[in-house]
Amino acid sequence: MLKLENVRKTFNAGTINEKKALCxxxxxxxxxxxxxxxxxxxxxxxxxxxxxAGVWPIDAGDIVIDGENVNKLCEYKRAKYLGRVFQDPxxxxxxxxxxxxNLAIASRRGERRTLKWGISRREKDExxxxxxxxxxxxxDRMTAKVGLLSGGQRQALTLLMASIxxxxxxxxxxxTAALDPKTAAKVLEITEKxxxxxxxxxxxxxxxxxxxxxYGNRLIMMHEGRIIFDIAGEEKKHxxxxxxxxxxxxxxxxxxxxxxxxxx
Amino acid sequence: xxxxVMGTIMNYFASLPGAxxxxxxxxIMAIGVYITYKILDIxxxxxxxxxxxxxxxxxxxxxxxxxxxVSMIVAFVSGLLAGLLTGLFHTFMGIPAILAGILTQLILxxxxxxxxxxxxxxASAANLPLSSRxxxxxxxxxxxxxxxxxxxxxxxxxxxxxxWFFGTEYGxxxxxxxxxxxxxxxxxxxxxxxxxxxxMLSNGIxxxxxxxxAQYQGNADINMGKGAIVIGLAAVIIGEALxxxxxxxxxxxxxxxxxxxxxxxxxxxxxxxYMGLESNYLKLLSAVVVxxxxxxxxxxxxxxxxxxxxxxxxxxxxxKKAKKEETENA
Ligand SMILES: Nc1ncnc2c1ncn2[C@@H]1O[C@H](COP(=O)(O)OP(=O)(O)OP(=O)(O)O)[C@@H](O)[C@H]1O
Ligand SMILES: [Mg+2]
Numbered sequence: 001m002l003k004l005e006n007v008r009k010t011f012n013a014g015t016i017n018e019k020k021a022l023c024x025x026x027x028x029x030x031x032x033x034x035x036x037x038x039x040x041x042x043x044x045x046x047x048x049x050x051x052x053a054g055v056w057p058i059d060a061g062d063i064v065i066d067g068e069n070v071n072k073l074c075e076y077k078r079a080k081y082l083g084r085v086f087q088d089p090x091x092x093x094x095x096x097x098x099x100x101x102n103l104a105i106a107s108r109r110g111e112r113r114t115l116k117w118g119i120s121r122r123e124k125d126e127x128x129x130x131x132x133x134x135x136x137x138x139x140d141r142m143t144a145k146v147g148l149l150s151g152g153q154r155q156a157l158t159l160l161m162a163s164i165x166x167x168x169x170x171x172x173x174x175x176t177a178a179l180d181p182k183t184a185a186k187v188l189e190i191t192e193k194x195x196x197x198x199x200x201x202x203x204x205x206x207x208x209x210x211x212x213x214x215y216g217n218r219l220i221m222m223h224e225g226r227i228i229f230d231i232a233g234e235e236k237k238h239x240x241x242x243x244x245x246x247x248x249x250x251x252x253x254x255x256x257x258x259x260x261x262x263x264x
Numbered sequence: 265x266x267x268x269v270m271g272t273i274m275n276y277f278a279s280l281p282g283a284x285x286x287x288x289x290x291x292i293m294a295i296g297v298y299i300t301y302k303i304l305d306i307x308x309x310x311x312x313x314x315x316x317x318x319x320x321x322x323x324x325x326x327x328x329x330x331x332x333x334v335s336m337i338v339a340f341v342s343g344l345l346a347g348l349l350t351g352l353f354h355t356f357m358g359i360p361a362i363l364a365g366i367l368t369q370l371i372l373x374x375x376x377x378x379x380x381x382x383x384x385x386x387a388s389a390a391n392l393p394l395s396s397r398x399x400x401x402x403x404x405x406x407x408x409x410x411x412x413x414x415x416x417x418x419x420x421x422x423x424x425x426x427x428w429f430f431g432t433e434y435g436x437x438x439x440x441x442x443x444x445x446x447x448x449x450x451x452x453x454x455x456x457x458x459x460x461x462x463x464m465l466s467n468g469i470x471x472x473x474x475x476x477x478a479q480y481q482g483n484a485d486i487n488m489g490k491g492a493i494v495i496g497l498a499a500v501i502i503g504e505a506l507x508x509x510x511x512x513x514x515x516x517x518x519x520x521x522x523x524x525x526x527x528x529x530x531x532x533x534x535x536x537x538y539m540g541l542e543s544n545y546l547k548l549l550s551a552v553v554v555x556x557x558x559x560x561x562x563x564x565x566x567x568x569x570x571x572x573x574x575x576x577x578x579x580x581x582x583x584k585k586a587k588k589e590e591t592e593n594a
Contacts, residue, residue, distance in 0.1 A: 053450070079452035086446070094443035097436075105440050108433060109452045115429075118436035143513075161451070 001201045002029040002169050007051055007061035021047040023225035024061070029169070029203070034195055036212040037205045038244075039222035045205045048222070049171045052203075054078040066168050080110030083162030083200075085155065085175040092158030095147035099138060099157065102146055103127045106161035130160055134190055152183035156190050163194045170195065170202040177207060188215065209241045223252045276538040281408045283530040288415040289403075289476050290495055291526030292422060294503075296469035297496030298522050303430070304442040304462040306354075309365030309493050311470045313372030314346040316489040318471025319478035320376045323394040324383035332400055336475050343471025344464045346372060351460030376486055390486040394478050401479035411480065418476070419523060422469065427516040429465075438462050470496075494550050499526035501557040 009022040021044050029035060037045050051058050052065075054075040063070050065081045086092050093102050104119040104127075124142065131139035134156045138149075146154060155175055162170060172191065176184035192215060195202050206212050212219055218232040219239065228251045231239065293315055300308040318339040325335035346368055353364035377388035384392065396404035403411035429435045440448045441458040448455050470492075478484040503525025511517035529550075537543055 076449045076452050076454050079450055082450070084450045091444070091446045092450070094440045094447055096443045097439060101436060101439075104433075105436055105448075105451050105453075108437075111452075113433040113437045113453070115432045115434055118431055118433050 001031045001033070001066055002027070002052065002203075003062070003064040004028075004048070004052070005062040005064070007048075007063065008059045009047055009051060009056075010059055013059075021225055022051065022058075025051075025225070025227060027220070027227060027230075029201055031201055032199055033218055034200075034202045034204070034216035035218040035220055036216045037203060037220050037222060038207070038209060038212045043222040044225040045222050046173050047225075049084075049173050049203060049205065052169065053082055053084060053171060081168040083165070083167035083170045085158045085162050085170075085172045087174040087177050089151040089154040089158070089178055092161065093146045093154050096145060098143050099131070099146055099149075100124060100127050100142040102157065102161060103130070103164065106164050109165045109167075130164065133193070134160060150183075152179050152187055155179065155187050159187070159190055159194055163198050163200060166198055166200070168201065170200045172202065172204040174205050174207060176211075191215075209244055213239045213241070213244070221248060221251075223248075228252055272538060276534070279534045279538070280531065281412065282405060283534040284527055285403070285405065285408065285411050285415060285480065287499075287527030287530035288412070288419060288523065289473050289480060289526075290530065291499055291523035292415075292419060292476065293470050293473035293492060294496040294499035294522045294526050295422060295426070295519055296466040296473065297493065298500050298519065299426075299462055299466040299469070301497065301500060302442075303439055304459060304466075306361045306442075306459065306463070307365070307493075308347075308350060308463060308466060309362060310346055310350045310368035310372070310463075310467060311365075311496060312489040312492045313369040313376065314343045314467040314470045314489075315474035315477070315492045316376045316484070316486060317342050317346055317372050317379070318474030319484035319488060320379040320392065320474075321471070322475035323392040323478045323484035324379050326394060326399050326401075327383040327392065332402060336402075336472065339475035340468050340472045343468040343474075346471065347464035347467030348460060350467070351463040354463075355456035355459055373486070380484060380486070392478075392484045393482065394484060395482045396479065399479075403476055403480045404482065405480055415476070422472075423516050423519045423523075426519060430515055434461075491547050491550065494547070494554050495526075495529065497558075498529050498550055498554050499523075501525065501554060502528050505557065 004025050004027040007022055007025040008020075011017070011019045011021055025044070025048055027048075037048070039045050050056070052063060054070065054073055054077075058071065065078075070078050070081070084092070094105070097105075100119060100123075104123060107123065127142060128139045131142070136153055136156055138153065138157065146157065149157065155178075159175070175191070176187050179187060188211060191204070194200070202216070204212075204216065213236070217236065218230070219236050220227050220230045221244070222228065229247060293311070297308075297311060300306045321342045322335045322339040325338055326332065330338075349371065350361075350364045350368040353359045353367055354361050357364075359367070377390060380390070380392040381388035383389070394401065396406055403414050405411070430439060437448070437453045438458045438461065440451070441453055441455045442462070445455055448458070474484075474489070477488065481488075500522050503521035503523070506528060507521040507524050511521045533546060536546070536549070541549075
């Protein structure tokens, strides 16, 4: 479903701020894979997701989505294949527009936007049913401006928007990091449900090792722009936080530095 | 003495229909500004030039014998092109929006002089008459009642068309672009193109108001657009402040408040002139009013927001507690 081959990205090349963010990333996702991604600060997790999303062109390598090489497609064209949820709840929705308008925008992802009316009566009924899945009472507030919603509600709505057109790949970049623990758990639950029901292929970056172990069928760890290990299937099911930390220091030769990951 | 006071007051009332008509024309212009400033979140300064381009094109074409309808359509198209230019500067060449607008404004200064010159067989002209005595114009200050009616109809059509457009799939994409670029790209919207289309639409409307203004005042003038952006912003801001309460969600009503803002602006304008203010100070006054209104939301956030309040409260509570403990210890 997704193939990254020797993907490289250097920011600010040739300046004193030069930063090799991706140093040859190789990854192959099968349809239906739900992979969690962990790694310390600056390991290149967000950069990997941004490379897939086409936020900027990569320096070398190939990105292939469902058999199509997308290296040359810019961000808005690649959006046809992708659903994205960001760390900042503000990023995924248009605050000044209504809940139903946001969903209408999302349900036209990858299609030509014409001069037909922006939202149909049939769609409104569909959206109401979809919002019920979230179990947040948003189905009764469809004409409310999204700016009035809480961070958790916005993230849940963004998730719905990201999955409404069944993306080939769902990209989640620490999408629960800005939420309080209870809300984060709720949003994770919704994430899992949407991925399962729509049979999506997903990549989820998280700093929470327990979540990384509990969710998905595969786990990868990144370090200094590389994937340093990749665990799937039965082996992943038996992972523990301690085991992961040990594995990290064995593979990278360093202590695992992120307190955030260990404490949570 | 009493007689002259009465006379002044009568003059004042006699000037009101004119103020309303001017307010309506500039209100149309302000609707154009609303599209960029409020919907696209871009401060587009090209309007200072495109309002004059609309006026110059309309006056020049009518002078050269084209019909009123054709002249106004071409004026509108000239505005679209001005917007296209700013849009390309901004998206294709990556120039910040404000600077892109200023560049277009400067380019249009030369273009406008040329267009008016063309009609007079000169290299350039700073002024071109378009009197309703010699031309079959749509509006004119010499025919106030008809002008007010025509303007009202014009506005009805513009508000109607915009209400429809911004409700369509593409119009929604344009609004999303102004609201959140990251989200819009993630949802597959070509945000660069959306900005260009929005800038074109805005400047087209502004040029149309320029064409109407030239007919109304009986000439096109190279200086007529000076500070137009400030008048447009003033109309948007005044409209929102005074009439925002009845236009919470409906888009057509929001556009109407902009229009009302324009009318209020020109009524205030005539009023201060009749109160004896030197007309020279009007631009200064407008700029100060706009500056203050623009500052209000910032000040609100900075000094009166919930967070700032909570912080102050917490600080006070902490001080109190510290004092209490002190006294208890003592
Ligand atoms: N747009 C950019 N311009 C310059 N440098 C960047 C950019 N994006 C990322 N970087 C740099 O690339 C490196 C990898 O960053 P990235 O955001 O991928 O880390 P991450 O693994 O997501 O870390 P975190 O857990 O802190 O989010 C960092 O050193 C970062 O500063
Ligand atoms: Mg990151």
